[in-house]
Amino acid sequence: MRIGLIGKGAIAQYVSNAVQARGHSVCAVLVRSGSVSQNPELFVDSVSNLTANTELVIDCAGHRALEEYGPQILACGLDLVTVSIGALADQRVADALASAAREGGAKLHLASGAIGALDCLSAAATGKLEKVTYVGRKPPLGWMGSPAADKLHLEALTIAETHFKGTAREAALRFPKNANVAAAVALAGLGFDQTQVRLIADPSITRNIHEIEAEGDFGQFHFQISGNSLPDNPRSSALAAMSVVSKLEQISSPVVL
Numbered sequence: 720m721r722i723g724l725i726g727k728g729a730i731a732q733y734v735s736n737a738v739q740a741r742g743h744s745v746c747a748v749l750v751r752s753g754s755v756s757q758n759p760e761l762f763v764d765s766v767s768n769l770t771a772n773t774e775l776v777i778d779c780a781g782h783r784a785l786e787e788y789g790p791q792i793l794a795c796g797l798d799l800v801t802v803s804i805g806a807l808a809d810q811r812v813a814d815a816l817a818s819a820a821r822e823g824g825a826k827l828h829l830a831s832g833a834i835g836a837l838d839c840l841s842a843a844a845t846g847k848l849e850k851v852t853y854v855g856r857k858p859p860l861g862w863m864g865s866p867a868a869d870k871l872h873l874e875a876l877t878i879a880e881t882h883f884k885g886t887a888r889e890a891a892l893r894f895p896k897n898a899n900v901a902a903a904v905a906l907a908g909l910g911f912d913q914t915q916v917r918l919i920a921d922p923s924i925t926r927n928i929h930e931i932e933a934e935g936d937f938g939q940f941h942f943q944i945s946g947n948s949l950p951d952n953p954r955s956s957a958l959a960a961m962s963v964v965s966k967l968e969q970i971s972s973p974v975v976l
């Protein structure tokens with residue numbers, strides 16, 4: 720497939736290499752205007768230049784970019800894969816994306832990101848789901864630049880500290896670079912307002928640990944993953960980038976898991 724990418728950060732670079740290794744081509748990358756000169760052959764600064772020669776767009780640039788560019792891409796009929804799933808916690812953004820997708824006859828594909836077990840959760844949600852809790856735990860460095868830094872002295876932390884307790888909606892909106900997983904759990908299960916979230920900075924760990932506890936008519940499950948972060952960004956787990964590649968494989972395959 721001819722792919723257009725949004726963003727040139729840690730996830731975008733991983734995805735770009737992985738999709739090209741699988742025989743797809745990256746024909747344009749949407750970046751901020753000031754960055755186009757870094758690679759004028761590939762980098763563009765408008766949606767129309769991104770979509771001109773593209774069959775599918777992949778967003779790896781975060782909430783603001785999905786909000787800003789997503790509706791125009793979908794409205795022109797191109798499918799869009801996004802890893803910035805927490806942007807959907809803002810109902811206005813979710814509605815704009817859904818109505819643009821309907822208008823363009825396109826689909827917004829949500830990559831599962833740094834978590835697993837969403838298949839189990841969404842099946843369980845078709846029955847009665849009683850309770851879903853998500854706990855996100857990262858080393859202090861992974862919370863730098865987030866509101867956790869206003870509550871905790873992250874560089875000097877010696878024990879694990881919970882810095883946020885609330886709903887998945889509040890978590891996704893307040894931590895756009897750290898709580899996309901909370902949004903994925905919410906969308907698969909009980910929704911943004913019924914999913915309970917705790918976020919923890921933990922100096923005793925070196926990986927990003929994500930846990931889901933769920934109970935309902937299906938029974939009970941506990942899922943935990945310890946994800947390696949990407950070399951270029953301690954906030955982002957490698958699995959988040961891998962989930963984008965896997966979503967592309969599903970889209971381009973005749974048989975879908």
Ligand SMILES: NC(=O)C1=CN([C@@H]2O[C@H](COP(=O)(O)OP(=O)(O)OC[C@H]3O[C@@H](n4cnc5c(N)ncnc54)[C@H](OP(=O)(O)O)[C@@H]3O)[C@@H](O)[C@H]2O)C=CC1
Nearest residue numbers: 726727728729730750751780781784832833899952955959
């Ligand atoms: N679903 C999940 O489990 C996860 C989702 N994520 C989401 O993915 C996003 C990207 O992660 P990651 O690659 O690690 O982050 P990085 O900070 O490494 O990269 C972000 C990239 O997006 C670009 N960008 C941001 N806003 C815009 C914009 N408006 N227009 C054009 N480019 C833009 C940045 O450009 P510049 O450098 O010029 O600012 C940068 O190239 C995160 O912000 C987060 O929302 C992350 C981890 C897990």
Ligand SMILES: O=C([O-])CC(=O)C(=O)O
Nearest residue numbers: 833897898899900955956
């Ligand atoms: O990459 C991770 O481990 C999780 C993350 O940042 C997010 O949920 O936004």
